[in-house]
């Protein structure tokens with residue numbers, strides 16, 4: 319029998335400490351010091367009555383097996399998921415968490431669990447392409463509605479979007495991606511929580527505040543502590559950190575996470591045992607990796623800002639003193655991250671010329687990996703979003719997103735310097 323350690327977010331340990339070993343006790347795995355991989359699709363029962371009791375506990379939440387974690391079948395849950403989810407919940411300071419086969423599987427579960435035909439939601443611009451497709455195509459085809467705010471730090475704009483959504487149907491989800499991909503635009507999470515309370519009082523049903531916390535990684539922004547309901551992360555990015563796997567996680571109240579687990583069982587989007595193990599391993603170093611990446615990013619961003627061919631850099635450390643986004647950043651975040659975008663004077667042609675000259679920085683989508691990655695947003699990650707909506711989100715034909723990795727910063731700057739020669 320495998321019993322994960324308790325998920326008390328007040329255990330006293332800091333998230334960096336919890337990331338190293340929390341969630342697995344050697345007594346669970348024949349005293350192996352590190353979590354074993356349980357490569358099994360199904361789990362055996364000592365007797366038929368025992369099997370019946372396990373199923374009763376799983377489906378009805380009653381009977382003698384309640385509170386134990388005897389697994390049934392790996393799509394419904396497995397030990398690697400238990401270890402990972404216990405750790406993730408503790409790191410996020412949440413009651414519970416659920417891990418999925420990708421960040422989009424996690425976000426899709428949220429949409430499917432909490433939206434019904436006729437309901438509405440709001441989100442910001444820019445927004446991750448897959449999340450945009452989820453709400454504006456897939457769920458919209460089932461009769462849901464959406465409205466977008468263009469400045470997540472502007473109370474009037476956010477309330478305008480909420481009113482627009484409520485005119486179409488009950489507002490169920492307030493989705494905030496912050497900092498937003500790829501421009502690092504800020505969304506004020508305290509404002510979103512306040513808005514949810516106000517809308518709840520008005521419509522008699524409080525919408526859930528959902529944060530996509532992928533961009534800064536798990537430490538520099540702590541949404542659960544601000545009062546958001548669901549903290550979604552693409553674990554593919556900083557947590558996995560090596561651009562070699564896909565995974566997603568959601569943290570929040572146990573009662574909400576249970577609903578997401580139900581979706582996961584039905585749609586078959588659980589994370590597999592081997593990938594869960596890889597993630598447990600990667601999480602041990604995510605704090606030091608992000609620290610180094612952020613140090614590198616500051617150096618690279620400062621160098622780019624001062625280059626005559628560069629028109630603008632959206633690095634969070636450059637948010638102007640006295641501006642609204644800066645005030646939100648100071649309240650909400652403890653570090654500036656290592657992914658940002660920049661533009662050259664000119665547009666697509668100039669960007670492409672530079673990209674084609676890079677030798678060290680790899681031309682690929684994704685972010686948060688050990689190696690630096692760069693991509694031209696309009697023609698890749700945000701290709702499927704209409705040019706008008708891209709511009710609303712601040713993505714121009716020249717926008718390039720750079721995820722700074724763990725290489726030596728001087729080598730990264732030298733590579734960018736030689737590539738900019740070609741422009």
Ligand SMILES: *Cc1c(COP(=O)(O)O)cnc(C)c1O
Nearest residue numbers: 420421422446499532552554565
């Ligand atoms: C990558 C990403 C996702 C989707 O995650 P996957 O693991 O690729 O499915 C969602 N939101 C943001 C901000 C992302 O960067």
